[in-house]
Structure formats: structure tokens, C-alpha cells
Amino acid sequence: MRYxxxxxxxLLTDLLLFVSLYTLAYFLRVGWILSTDFPFDRFLFTTIITxxxxxxxLGTTRTFGLTRNQATIRxxxxxxxxxxxxxxxxxxAYYFRxxxxxxxxxxxxxxxxxxxxxxxxxxxxxxxxxWCLRLNPPTFPTxxxxxxxxxxELIRSLNKNRNPLVPVAILDSQGNxxxxxxxxxxxxxxxxxxxxxxxENITHLIQCSDLEQSLNFLTACxxxxxxxxxxxxxxxxxxxxxxxxxxEGQPVTVVSPSLQWWHWFIR
Amino acid sequence: xxxxxQCFILAGGFATRxxxxxxxxxxxxxxxxxxxxxxxxxxxxxxxxxxTVSTNAVFKDAFEKWKKGMKRSVDILIEDTVQDDxxxxxxxxxxxxxxxKNIDDDVLLLTGDxxxxxxxxxFLHTFHGITxxxxxxxxxxxxxxxxxxxxxxxxxxxxxxxxxxxxxxxxINTGASVLPSHILPILTEWAISHPDNIGGxxxxxxxxxxxxxxxxxxxxxFDIGSFDTYLEATTTLVGDNIISSGSISPDSKIxxxxxxxxxxQVIKSNLHNVVLFENCHITDCVLENCIIDDNSTLSxxxxxxxxxxxxxxxxPKGSPWET
Numbered sequence: 001m002r003y004x005x006x007x008x009x010x011l012l013t014d015l016l017l018f019v020s021l022y023t024l025a026y027f028l029r030v031g032w033i034l035s036t037d038f039p040f041d042r043f044l045f046t047t048i049i050t051x052x053x054x055x056x057x058l059g060t061t062r063t064f065g066l067t068r069n070q071a072t073i074r075x076x077x078x079x080x081x082x083x084x085x086x087x088x089x090x091x092x093a094y095y096f097r098x099x100x101x102x103x104x105x106x107x108x109x110x111x112x113x114x115x116x117x118x119x120x121x122x123x124x125x126x127x128x129x130x131w132c133l134r135l136n137p138p139t140f141p142t143x144x145x146x147x148x149x150x151x152x153e154l155i156r157s158l159n160k161n162r163n164p165l166v167p168v169a170i171l172d173s174q175g176n177x178x179x180x181x182x183x184x185x186x187x188x189x190x191x192x193x194x195x196x197x198x199x200e201n202i203t204h205l206i207q208c209s210d211l212e213q214s215l216n217f218l219t220a221c222x223x224x225x226x227x228x229x230x231x232x233x234x235x236x237x238x239x240x241x242x243x244x245x246x247x248e249g250q251p252v253t254v255v256s257p258s259l260q261w262w263h264w265f266i267r
Numbered sequence: 268x269x270x271x272x273q274c275f276i277l278a279g280g281f282a283t284r285x286x287x288x289x290x291x292x293x294x295x296x297x298x299x300x301x302x303x304x305x306x307x308x309x310x311x312x313x314x315x316x317x318x319t320v321s322t323n324a325v326f327k328d329a330f331e332k333w334k335k336g337m338k339r340s341v342d343i344l345i346e347d348t349v350q351d352d353x354x355x356x357x358x359x360x361x362x363x364x365x366x367x368k369n370i371d372d373d374v375l376l377l378t379g380d381x382x383x384x385x386x387x388x389x390f391l392h393t394f395h396g397i398t399x400x401x402x403x404x405x406x407x408x409x410x411x412x413x414x415x416x417x418x419x420x421x422x423x424x425x426x427x428x429x430x431x432x433x434x435x436x437x438x439i440n441t442g443a444s445v446l447p448s449h450i451l452p453i454l455t456e457w458a459i460s461h462p463d464n465i466g467g468x469x470x471x472x473x474x475x476x477x478x479x480x481x482x483x484x485x486x487x488x489f490d491i492g493s494f495d496t497y498l499e500a501t502t503t504l505v506g507d508n509i510i511s512s513g514s515i516s517p518d519s520k521i522x523x524x525x526x527x528x529x530x531x532q533v534i535k536s537n538l539h540n541v542v543l544f545e546n547c548h549i550t551d552c553v554l555e556n557c558i559i560d561d562n563s564t565l566s567x568x569x570x571x572x573x574x575x576x577x578x579x580x581x582x583p584k585g586s587p588w589e590t
Contacts, residue, residue: 191283219580
């Protein structure tokens with residue numbers, strides 16, 4: 001419920017922000033008057049009908065994803081792309097409704113303000129959202145499988161960046177002399193899986209070792225509708241150069257060491 | 268006058284290395300070639316020997332159910348533990364039983380998760396009031412490192428080494444032993460400070476100048492402690508055969524050692540060295556060196572060297588088995 005409410009709040013504030021930033025662009029460009037060349041009522045009406053469509057496009061970039069980090073260049077690029085689509089949608093909507101084009105320079109202003117404004121807002125809102133989701137008890141308690149160094153690094157990273165996935169327990173097939181890793185308790189070996197999943201109300205499981213058991217973890221997760229994640233290092237991919245692609249509609253994990261930098265655009 | 272004898276079988280461990288097969292099942296109750304592992308031991312024990320099986324509270328119901336299927340009387344003794352990190356310890360369990368039941372008989376001590384191929388009649392025939400342990404030649408030094416090895420001078424034990432880095436011998440302690448009544452006080456005393464060190468009691472006996480003799484055998488022996496040893500035990504006992512209580516369609520290809528549990532179905536699949544537990548449905552699969560737990564449904568998948576958890580459903584979308 002906590003997460004759902006925050007998501008609704010985020011979507012509503014984004015809609016409001018889009019309209020507000022376009023309005024700001026209007027007044028900053030036109031001046032603090034109601035221009036007759038560019039009627040504000042028509043402008044506002046078109047902005048309001050464009051906003052939901054813009055939000056839909058923004059949603060397709062998965063920027064509202066639970067674990068998406070807003071403060072990354074990639075996410076910024078998605079928001080910039082969506083801002084551009086917003087301008088295009090506005091232009092089309094205005095033309096279809098009023099059979100005329102709007103001010104190009106004003107729309108450039110709107111483009112810039114929505115890109116910057118929405119990105120900044122997303123970064124700020126994410127901080128608030130993550131604070132809310134990590135409040136005790138956490139909304140997304142996460143079980144870590146494995147006591148490898150990669151597992152420790154993952155836990156450190158999740159906690160440092162205040163990720164909504166909060167590691168609450170660790171299991172390992174081999175057992176471990178330590179009782180904690182990065183302050184997360186090691187609860188024992190794999191035979192405690194069901195017990196821990198139930199006791200901690202686990203919502204996410206991240207597998208960091210014991211690759212041979214992945215099928216069994218998947219079964220357990222499917223039964224309890226838990227999200228299953230696999231760290232690529234479990235499969236030996238440690239260079240962090242893997243990505244997910246699809247081959248004939250089938251998702252695949254890809255590692256292609258021979259790629260040049262510009263292949264990013266055509267892969 | 269010969270003392271009478273009682274048998275005590277240790278079955279209290281949580282077998283974490285065989286997860287997920289042992290998630291809800293005690294390792295001694297794991298089916299091996301169609302029969303629970305511990306049943307093989309029970310069937311070999313002379314009929315006039317009272318048997319006590321020691322297990323923990325988590326598996327009480329399972330052992331009570333198993334006991335009903337046995338043709339002879341077995342006492343189930345429940346250790347007061349529910350978690351692996353709080354269990355009584357193997358030696359602690361033996362000592363507790365000796366104290367609580369005032370045992371002053373000779374004791375045939377066995378571990379419930381071992382398959383012993385030798386004759387217990389022969390084993391007991393070799394016992395002459397001196398501590399006797401059954402030893403097995405595992406033949407390979409790198410395998411001997413995983414066990415407690417036994418150093419002998421003909422049939423007299425002269426030393427033990429627990430998981431030695433450089434084994435002096437490939438003879439290993441199988442965990443099957445006969446303890447004469449006169450050493451039981453030593454056992455109960457030593458168990459107080461070493462409740463989990465069942466192998467260490469024999470070293471303690473040597474330290475106290477007690478004689479220990481060994482019984483050597485060449486029949487198969489397995490400590491079913493891992494997926495690989497479970498599979499190895501299955502292929503050794505089953506050979507190139509099928510043991511089936513379920514059904515196999517004529518268009519299936521079966522090779523190696525295959526065990527099909529009751530109410531399991533194999534349809535249009537290739538199986539090689541596979542153990543299916545009960546109520547499994549396998550359709551158009553290629554399985555090699557796999558163990559599939561109860562109530563699993565697999566369709567159009569190829570698996571190699573896997574232990575599959577109870578209730579697993581691996582079915583592509585649109586399949587009639589999809590729920």
C-alpha cells in the first residue's frame with residue numbers, strides 16, 4: 001500500500017509538473033501577460049490534454065521502476081527523449097485542434113524546462129520515496145543467497161544508495177563462520193529457505209551464488225510470488241559488460257567483448 | 268555370560284547439503300532405489316535386537332509413519348531440537364539414551380544416512396566383547412581426505428585421523444560400530460564435553476588404552492551426504508535397470524539407472540540416471556543425472572545434473588499442464 005500510494009503521488013505530481021512547466025515556459029517567453037497571438041487558454045487546454053499522453057510515454061521508459069536510479073545519465077536521456085515527445089505531442093494536438101502551429105521558441109523553452117524540471121523532480125522524489133519505503137518495517141524485505149564478496153558488495157551498494165530493496169537476511173549453502181555481512185544477519189543454510197521467506201515476508205530474492213540451485217529458488221519464488229533476481233557474477237560475468245537483449249522474442253543475457261563503443265547504438 | 272545387545276540408529280541430522288531433497292524429509296528417509304535408506308539398515312539387523320532410532324522433533328511424524336510400514340518393532344526416540352544449530356549432537360544423543368534408559372547392554376551403533384552393503388550377521392559374529400568398528404577401503408586417497416581414516420595393524424586399530432590432508436591409509440570409519448557395555452560409562456562421560464564428536468569417542472577409547480578391533484568388508488558402502496553420492500549410490504544399487512512404481516510411455520527412452528516413484532508418469536521423454544520421487548509428471552523432457560522430488564511437473568525441458576525441489580512446475584506457456 002505504501003508503495004502504491006507513493007507511485008500514485010509521483011504520477012500525479014508529474015502531471016502537475018508538466019502542466020506547470022509548460023505554463024512557466026509560456027509566461028517566461030511571452031511575459032507576465034495573456035498574449036493574444038498565443039492565447040493562453042488554448043495553450044493550457046492543449047497542455048492539459050497532452051500531459052497524460054506524455055506521462056504514458058514516460059512510463060514506457062520504465063523510469064518509474066522500483067529499482068531505477070533517477071540520477072543517472074541513462075535515465076536523464078530517457079526523460080529528455082520524453083520531453084521531446086511531449087513537445088511533438090503538443091504541436092500535433094495544437095495543430096489538430098486549432099489548425100495552426102504554436103510558437104517554436106516557446107516550445108523549445110518548454111522542452112528545456114520539462115527535461116530539467118522533471119529530471120530534478122524525479123531525483124528529489126526518489127529520495128523521498130526510498131526514505132519512505134525503507135522505514136521499518138521495509139516495504140521490500142530482500143533475501144540474499146550467498147556470502148560471496150559480490151554479495152557483500154551488493155548489500156553495501158543497496159544500503160549506501162538507500163535502495164528500496166532492503167536486505168534483511170542471508171542464506172548460504174555452505175554455512176559461514178560469520179554471523180553478519182554488512183550488518184545483515186546470516187540466517188543459516190538453504191534448508192531454512194521456507195522459514196526465512198515466511199518469517200521475514202520476503203518480496204525479493206537476489207541469488208549471488210549456488211547457481212546449481214537456481215531452479216529451486218525460482219520454484220520457491222514463483223510459489224510465493226516473490227521477485228527473483230540473479231547476479232550476473234553467479235554465472236561468471238564479472239566484468240559488468242553484460243546486457244539483456246532479445247533473440248526472436250526470447251530474452252537473452254549477452255556478453256560481447258569485441259564491441260566498439262559506437263556499437264551501443266546498433267546492438 | 269554374554270551381554271544382550273541393543274541397536275541405536277542416529278537419524279537426527281538436518282542434512283543441509285542435500286537441500287532441497289531434505290527440506291521436509293529426514294535424510295535416512297530418502298528413498299534409495301525405491302526404499303528409504305534407513306529401511307536397508309533395519310532389514311539387516313538381526314530380528315532379536317531391539318532397535319531405537321533417534322531423530323529430532325521436526326521429523327517425528329515422518330518417522331512414526333515410516334515405522335508403521337516396517338515389519339518389526341522400532342522405537343522412535345525424539346531429540347529435543349528443532350534447528351540444525353541447536354541439535355543435541357550425535358554423541359550427545361547416544362549418551363542421553365544410555366542414561367535415560369539405563370542401558371547396560373552392548374550397543375550396535377549405526378548412522379541412519381549410510382548404506383551398508385555388508386552382512387550385519389557377519390559383523391556381529393566378529394564381535395567378542397571388544398569395541399568393533401566397520402571399516403571400508405575407499406581406495407582413493409583424495410576421497411579418504413573427506414572422511415575419518417583408520418590406521419590398523421591387521422585387525423587391531425592403532426589410530427585415527429579425521430579428514431587428514433595427507434591420509435596414511437584409505438581405510439575409513441563407516442560409523443557402524445559395536446560398543447561393549449563396559450565402555451558405555453566412558454562414552455557418557457566424554458559426551459558431556461564433546462556431544463557432537465561421534466568419531467572422537469574411538470580416539471578417546473584408544474587414549475584410555477581400550478582395544479578397538481576392525482571389521483573389514485568389500486561390499487558397497489555409501490555415506491549419502493551429497494547429490495553426487497546419492498546418485499552414485501543409486502547407480503550402484505540399481506545398475507542398468509529400471510525400478511518403476513509408476514508408468515513409462517512406450518515412446519520414452521530410458522538408459523542407465525532409473526527409479527520411478529509411485530504415481531509418477533513419464534511420457535515421450537529420455538531419461539538417463541534419473542530418480543523420480545512420487546507423483547511426478549515428465550513430458551517430452553531430456554533428463555540426465557537428475558533427482559526430481561515429489562509432485563513435480565516438467566514439460567519440454569532439458570536438465571542435466573539437477574536436484575529439483577518438491578512441487579516444481581517447469582512448463583512452457585500454453586501447455587495442458589500449465590496451471
